[in-house]
Amino acid sequence: MSVDAPIENLPLRQRFTRGLDAPICLTWELTYACNLACVHCLSSSGRRDPLELTPAETLHVVDELADMRVFYVNIGGGEPMLRPDFFDLLSYAVDHKVGVKFSTNGTRLTAERARRLAGMDYVDVQISIDGALASTNDAVRGEGSFAAARTAMDNLAAADFGQFKISVVVTRENVTQLDQFSTIAESYGAQLRLTRLRPSGRGVDAWDALHPTADQQRMLYHWLLERPDVLTGDSFFHLSALGEPLDGLNLCGAGRLVCLIDPVGDVYACPFVIDDEFLAGSVRQEGGFARVWRQSDLFRSLREPQSAGACASCGSYDACQGGCMAAKFFTGLPLDGPDPECVFGHGEDALAARGSGPAPVAAVGHSKVDRRGVPLPVPTPVRFRTPARA
Amino acid sequence: MTDERAPVPALAFDPDLAWGVHPQVALRDESFGALAYHYGTRRLLFLKSRPLVELVSSLDQYESATAAIVAVVPPEQRPAYRRALARLAASEVIGVR
Ligand code: SF4
Ligand code: SF4
Numbered sequence: 001m002s003v004d005a006p007i008e009n010l011p012l013r014q015r016f017t018r019g020l021d022a023p024i025c026l027t028w029e030l031t032y033a034c035n036l037a038c039v040h041c042l043s044s045s046g047r048r049d050p051l052e053l054t055p056a057e058t059l060h061v062v063d064e065l066a067d068m069r070v071f072y073v074n075i076g077g078g079e080p081m082l083r084p085d086f087f088d089l090l091s092y093a094v095d096h097k098v099g100v101k102f103s104t105n106g107t108r109l110t111a112e113r114a115r116r117l118a119g120m121d122y123v124d125v126q127i128s129i130d131g132a133l134a135s136t137n138d139a140v141r142g143e144g145s146f147a148a149a150r151t152a153m154d155n156l157a158a159a160d161f162g163q164f165k166i167s168v169v170v171t172r173e174n175v176t177q178l179d180q181f182s183t184i185a186e187s188y189g190a191q192l193r194l195t196r197l198r199p200s201g202r203g204v205d206a207w208d209a210l211h212p213t214a215d216q217q218r219m220l221y222h223w224l225l226e227r228p229d230v231l232t233g234d235s236f237f238h239l240s241a242l243g244e245p246l247d248g249l250n251l252c253g254a255g256r257l258v259c260l261i262d263p264v265g266d267v268y269a270c271p272f273v274i275d276d277e278f279l280a281g282s283v284r285q286e287g288g289f290a291r292v293w294r295q296s297d298l299f300r301s302l303r304e305p306q307s308a309g310a311c312a313s314c315g316s317y318d319a320c321q322g323g324c325m326a327a328k329f330f331t332g333l334p335l336d337g338p339d340p341e342c343v344f345g346h347g348e349d350a351l352a353a354r355g356s357g358p359a360p361v362a363a364v365g366h367s368k369v370d371r372r373g374v375p376l377p378v379p380t381p382v383r384f385r386t387p388a389r390a
Numbered sequence: 391m392t393d394e395r396a397p398v399p400a401l402a403f404d405p406d407l408a409w410g411v412h413p414q415v416a417l418r419d420e421s422f423g424a425l426a427y428h429y430g431t432r433r434l435l436f437l438k439s440r441p442l443v444e445l446v447s448s449l450d451q452y453e454s455a456t457a458a459i460v461a462v463v464p465p466e467q468r469p470a471y472r473r474a475l476a477r478l479a480a481s482e483v484i485g486v487r
Contacts, residue, residue: 015422022418024425024434069418071427071434097416099429122429 013249017256019303022068023293024257027271030058030086031078031263032366036105038130038141040169040210042272043262044201044365045078052263055085057284061261062093064289072099072122076271078263078366081108087116094122103128103167105145106152114155118162126165126193127152132180136173140210157188165231167193170220171210178223182230193231194224199330199340200272201365207331214348217341218242238323238339241316252325255280255302259293267292269302272326274365309336310346323347403476404486405459410450412485419443426483435483442474446484 033048034041053061065073073093080086081104093100099122106127109117117123127149131137134146156164166185168174174181178194185192199207212220221239224230224246234248249257254270255278261267265283268274280299281292293299308314311322322328323339331340332354338346411417414430423437424446437443445462452458455475463471478484 018421020420020425069416071416071418071425071429072432097429099432124432 013251016249016253017251017303017305019256019299021294022065022070022290023259025074025253026065026070026259026261027074027076028061028261029076029078029263029271030080030089031083033082034077034079034105035082035107036079036142036145037368038202040130040140040171040197040201040203040206041367042198042200042203043076043078043274044367046368047366048078048082049264049366053265053283055088057265058085058089059092061265061283061289062089062096062098064283065093065098066096068290068293070098072101075100075102077103079105079108081113087113090120090123094120097122100124101126104152105141106149107145109152109155111155111158114152114159114161117156118159124165125156125161126167127156128167128169129181130169130171131174132177132184136177139173140171140206153188153190163189163191165191165193167195169197170194170212171197172212172216173210175212175216175220178220182227191229191231193233194220194236195233196235196324196327198272198324198326200326201274202367204330211341214341214343214345217343221246221343235324238320238341239343241314241320241343245319250319251321252323254278254325255299259299261289267296269298270326272324273329275329277329307336309334310350311336311338314338314344314346316344403455403472403479405455405472405475407455408450408453408487409455409458409475409479409484410487411446412482415483417443417447426478428482431482433481435478435481437478437483442471445471445475446478449484450487 029043031048031052032043032045034045037046080102090100101124103126117125129137129146129149130140131146137146138144166181168181181192197203197207197211217239221242224232224236225244228247232246232248234250236246237248237250240246240250254273258270259267260271261283262274267280267282267289269278269280278298280296283289283292285292308317308322311317322337323342325335327340328335328337331351333340333347333350338350340347340351412428415426415428418425423439424443426435426437437446445458448462449455449458452461459468459471475484
């Protein structure tokens, strides 16, 4: 994110943490339905929830976002293209000057749909892969998913869509393939986007085995510093403690700059904290999304000055701010202490001290099978309880 | 959580021309100033003070950027605001009318 005009950076950052009139970065997950079952899925997606927002309700949310002057939304899921009203929503949003950046696994991005997307203004497409080779990718995302993603990329290129994004969650297995990811992106004239693996959703289980090692994180930091054109969604700011800060605002925006609207309309502080503790309200409540964003108790408390806790004595606190709240929460660490991937190893110490303590269990959420692979019956979503609307 | 990138310094800023908010840019007022979003370049920028927002929004009422600065900004602050406009021009938040 770039910052202009003649005032120092710091006061602005402080003002950001007190919250804005509307989010800068709003993620909207349209459905919990997904035809893949990635092991690290942040939203534990799989099955559609019967209470997902109806088409009319989604259009109403767009109206609200347009009123609040939210410039764009990041649409995801689940697999958003599985929603039958996906293109209606897209057209409605861009017609109301709410730009759309959407993430897809590519399986439903046919040649015909690619041409349709190429004809729309203000739409950005992000195709997810988790390996530069089918073997690495399919181990995480499932058999055939790499080929499907490449076909989607070919379709966009053939349709002259322009610059799309290739999105990769960096793991212990694929961090050695960063240059290969760049090569794939270049071959399409696409932009590479790397994001951090957080222990959210099914990622709680996958995180231990898949999060990059300390050495890999240092390598990643230097790799990113040399490539300012690679997008990161500001997600590696805990690495800024290593020295020169990475490009971006370098702060946790949860409830301040960022939030999530989930498929049933619940509003969470960030897409990586789908848990009751970070549930602020529902777009279905009176006053809608705007009221939740501006007035919910949770968001208000997140906008208060936060304690640095065990990070207070760290010389790099200004760069790193103690890292990612979601990563701490789902590894059972105190929210006002070091990130589990603290570059100085304080997170590992804290994890060791925590022992086998009260780390939250992985949410099965809307997964199709439980953690042992046994098929699950009906979805049991965590949900904000509101009186049904008349 | 955002992917916005620093603008590539481009276009020289000529304060004697007539300027205005770029047609593809939307401004949103915030307590610190305003957010600006460019729908073409997909860049998000911050206007970090209320007076800067007022200056930018009033540009189209003057025959030149210099005239707007003289009308709106106290003398000792003019160089800083001229530099701020130059940066906004480079990132196409404002454009020549
Ligand atoms: S909780 Fe983590 S992922 Fe969410 S906004 Fe904060 S730093 Fe980003
Ligand atoms: S001690 Fe805290 S502030 Fe310092 S680098 Fe580690 S996580 Fe960041």
